[in-house]
Amino acid sequence: MTQHRRSFSRYGWALAVPTVGALLLTTACSGESSESVDGANGFSLTYATSNNLESPYERLARVYMEENPDVSIELAPQPNDRYGETLRTQLQAGNAPDVVQTAPGTGQAQGIVPLAEAGFLEPLDDAAAELIPAGNESLFYTEDELYGQPVDLTVSGFVYNTSAADAAGLDEFPDATAELLDLCETLANDGTSAIALAGAAPPNTGMTAMSVSATRVYAETPDWNQQRADGAVTFADSEGWQETLETIVELNETGCFQDGAEGGGFDAITNGLAQGTSLGAFIPSGAASELQSAAPDQNFAIEAFPPPEGGDPYILASSNYSLSINAASERKEAAQEFLDWVAEPEQAQLFADISGVLPVTGVADVDLSDTRYAPVGELIQSESYTALPNSTWPNQSVYDELSTGVQGLLTGQSTVDQVLTAMDDAWEN
Amino acid sequence: MTVTTQGRRASEGGRAQRPQNTGGRSSSPRARPSRARPLVGYGRWWWALPGLLLVLGIQYTATSVGGFFAFTNWSGIGSFEWIGLENFREIFQDPEKVRALGNTLLLAFGSVLLTNVFGLMLALALNRGLRTRYALRVVFFMPVVLSPLAVSYVWKFIFDFNGPLNQLLAAGGLQELQRPWLADPNLAIWAVLGVIVWQQTGIAMVIYLAGLAAVPVEIEEAAAIDGASHWQRFLAVTVPSIRPAIAIATTLGLVNGLRIFDQIMALTAGGPAGATENLATEVYKEAFSLGRFGYGAALALLLTVLILVCAMLQQYATRDRSKES
Numbered sequence: 001m002t003q004h005r006r007s008f009s010r011y012g013w014a015l016a017v018p019t020v021g022a023l024l025l026t027t028a029c030s031g032e033s034s035e036s037v038d039g040a041n042g043f044s045l046t047y048a049t050s051n052n053l054e055s056p057y058e059r060l061a062r063v064y065m066e067e068n069p070d071v072s073i074e075l076a077p078q079p080n081d082r083y084g085e086t087l088r089t090q091l092q093a094g095n096a097p098d099v100v101q102t103a104p105g106t107g108q109a110q111g112i113v114p115l116a117e118a119g120f121l122e123p124l125d126d127a128a129a130e131l132i133p134a135g136n137e138s139l140f141y142t143e144d145e146l147y148g149q150p151v152d153l154t155v156s157g158f159v160y161n162t163s164a165a166d167a168a169g170l171d172e173f174p175d176a177t178a179e180l181l182d183l184c185e186t187l188a189n190d191g192t193s194a195i196a197l198a199g200a201a202p203p204n205t206g207m208t209a210m211s212v213s214a215t216r217v218y219a220e221t222p223d224w225n226q227q228r229a230d231g232a233v234t235f236a237d238s239e240g241w242q243e244t245l246e247t248i249v250e251l252n253e254t255g256c257f258q259d260g261a262e263g264g265g266f267d268a269i270t271n272g273l274a275q276g277t278s279l280g281a282f283i284p285s286g287a288a289s290e291l292q293s294a295a296p297d298q299n300f301a302i303e304a305f306p307p308p309e310g311g312d313p314y315i316l317a318s319s320n321y322s323l324s325i326n327a328a329s330e331r332k333e334a335a336q337e338f339l340d341w342v343a344e345p346e347q348a349q350l351f352a353d354i355s356g357v358l359p360v361t362g363v364a365d366v367d368l369s370d371t372r373y374a375p376v377g378e379l380i381q382s383e384s385y386t387a388l389p390n391s392t393w394p395n396q397s398v399y400d401e402l403s404t405g406v407q408g409l410l411t412g413q414s415t416v417d418q419v420l421t422a423m424d425d426a427w428e429n
Numbered sequence: 430m431t432v433t434t435q436g437r438r439a440s441e442g443g444r445a446q447r448p449q450n451t452g453g454r455s456s457s458p459r460a461r462p463s464r465a466r467p468l469v470g471y472g473r474w475w476w477a478l479p480g481l482l483l484v485l486g487i488q489y490t491a492t493s494v495g496g497f498f499a500f501t502n503w504s505g506i507g508s509f510e511w512i513g514l515e516n517f518r519e520i521f522q523d524p525e526k527v528r529a530l531g532n533t534l535l536l537a538f539g540s541v542l543l544t545n546v547f548g549l550m551l552a553l554a555l556n557r558g559l560r561t562r563y564a565l566r567v568v569f570f571m572p573v574v575l576s577p578l579a580v581s582y583v584w585k586f587i588f589d590f591n592g593p594l595n596q597l598l599a600a601g602g603l604q605e606l607q608r609p610w611l612a613d614p615n616l617a618i619w620a621v622l623g624v625i626v627w628q629q630t631g632i633a634m635v636i637y638l639a640g641l642a643a644v645p646v647e648i649e650e651a652a653a654i655d656g657a658s659h660w661q662r663f664l665a666v667t668v669p670s671i672r673p674a675i676a677i678a679t680t681l682g683l684v685n686g687l688r689i690f691d692q693i694m695a696l697t698a699g700g701p702a703g704a705t706e707n708l709a710t711e712v713y714k715e716a717f718s719l720g721r722f723g724y725g726a727a728l729a730l731l732l733t734v735l736i737l738v739c740a741m742l743q744q745y746a747t748r749d750r751s752k753e754s
Contacts, residue, residue, distance in 0.1 A: 263611050
């Protein structure tokens with residue numbers, strides 16, 4: 001027995017050694033990802049991706065490496081729907097890549113402001129400062145330090161299938177909401193919807209409400225969010241916000257949305273617009289180029305959602321994506337050089353060409369008349385736009401209340417007052 | 430029963446009886462007591478140490494730290510403050526969270542009840558006699574081995590407004606019944622429950638089939654000869670014999686039912702407007718989507734306590750009462 005026990009112990013240690021080794025190896029593998037980047041000029045870059053098309057970040061990295069053969073960039077694409085949470089976890093754990101895609105403001109998990117306030121981001125140099133749109137400084141700065149470099153100008157308007165509109169015999173896009181409602185009734189009788197809505201997808205219901213709010217709230221009071229932050233106004237008492245949500249209810253009751261819109265997902269939008277069974281949808285302008293790829297026989301334009309009778313057209317346009325440097329990075333210099341290169345106009349145009357958005361710099365000098373941005377070209381060049389409202393809301397819960405509240409309006413679970421009151425409560429929390 | 434009692438007696442008298450149990454070879458006073466040790470005592474206690482440390486470190490320490498954050502306002506990054514019971518106060522004052530708690534209980538008890546009733550019915554039907562029973566068992570068990578996410582996405586397609594269910598209704602001339610099933614606030618939670626029951630019934634069936642295999646045929650036959658009806662035999666012979674299977678099936682079903690997550694996220698993502706949220710989806714939403722880690726941890730702690738209490742009550746309710754007598 002003793003002999004048996006001794007041999008058992010010996011074999012046990014033989015088993016234990018590789019086990020401990022495997023654990024150590026696992027621990028080593030979970031260390032800082034940038035350590036695997038070759039060379040002193042190498043660095044890692046993470047960004048969100050939602051399809052298998054070439055990401056603009058990937059193209060930028062590839063071109064940069066071609067121009068700088070001594071630099072190697074390790075790409076770390078991550079699924080779009082979990083990007084914010086993953087980035088936060090990596091930053092918290094200290095193993096985030098050197099350059100990270102962020103979002104201006106506070107409204108998202110990868111928002112620049114909360115990440116900078118938590119000490120996870122490195123201040124950037126002056127090259128990025130020149131790209132910040134006037135009036136949007138609060139989305140990128142914290143305590144006079146700049147933490148994010150914008151890479152795009154995205155119009156969050158109404159992507160409109162002009163081919164389907166032509167087929168339906170429509171000459172012009174409606175100038176006022178009343179005209180749109182008339183159009184909805186006509187189209188509904190023909191089995192077509194004016195608007196495809198992903199009612200079960202909170203990002204789309206929220207985007208719809210914010211796009212409508214551009215003409216009801218922000219056209220007259222561009223600094224409404226600041227007034228709300230100062231406590232001078234509330235959602236529940238705002239006529240503009242009440243009118244915004246009432247407009248959505250009216251659109252629903254008039255049959256502007258496709259049948260079963262309250263349960264629709266993003267496939268309802270892509271299928272509806274690609275097949276021409278819906279004329280338009282509230283989606284970011286960059287999605288129009290993806291739709292164009294999916295439906296080459298259709299043509300798409302970016303329209304401004306029609307204002308109320310007597311109102312002025314106004315749109316949402318802002319930088320929705322930015323790049324930042326991880327404060328824990330050991331390759332900050334190489335990362336900053338890359339960001340300086342990205343800030344140059346050629347790279348801004350390259351990013352815009354691939355992603356279908358507008359370039360972050362020099363848009364005032366760009367001729368948009370022959371592009372899908374032609375209908376909103378004048379608004380862009382006259383700066384009749386504001387940033388996405390939720391980018392300066394204090395937390396993500398406010399937007400969550402808006403987006404789920406809109407679905408509640410469609411299903412009859414909520415009233416306009418209930419939704420707006422819930423948004424105020426979320427703001428205070 | 431007899432075996433259990435004997436085992437307990439042997440266990441209770443273990444040390445005192447050991448010298449006698451060593452048989453002829455232990456007649457020598459120098460015989461080592463270690464010879465009589467069970468196999469588990471063969472090695473050293475510290476062989477269990479790595480496993481214990483891993484369980485303590487990964488499971489219990491992490492859970493305890495998560496429990497600590499339930500009393501803070503941590504956002505998931507940066508600093509935090511100790512706020513005592515404020516998160517719990519907010520949970521019980523928020524109608525949406527109270528509704529999520531109600532949905533949690535509805536899905537848990539609803540799925541336990543329905544999967545066990547259907548599972549037992551299937552097991553009884555496929556226990557003996559039917560020639561195709563083996564093939565049918567495979568058919569009914571197959572949904573269990575599929576991914577809950579995959580199953581839920583298939584059902585989401587079926588429930589879609591333009592999906593097969595509504596098309597079937599239209600083909601049958603029942604257009605007035607067409608609706609967005611998963612976006613109807615009155616029906617969505619029942620649709621989720623239906624999918625869960627559809628997938629989980631197979632596991633209950635297998636547990637009951639194992640239990641039914643232990644039902645003595647001669648007792649059933651004796652009862653039949655005595656004139657007992659099918660129902661009387663089921664209540665007086667079958668149910669007492671499969672009590673352990675009932676305990677296992679209901680315990681597993683209840684614990685799984687309380688933490689349903691995948692099916693809700695895939696089918697409705699908690700919608701429409703929160704109508705199908707349960708505590709598990711609220712934990713995820715608050716902690717990771719909305720950046721309120723402390724609040725999410727409080728919800729998770731509440732869910733843990735709920736599972737613990739329900740499991741204890743269920744164990745008490747399905748205990749073997751024959752031992753007490």
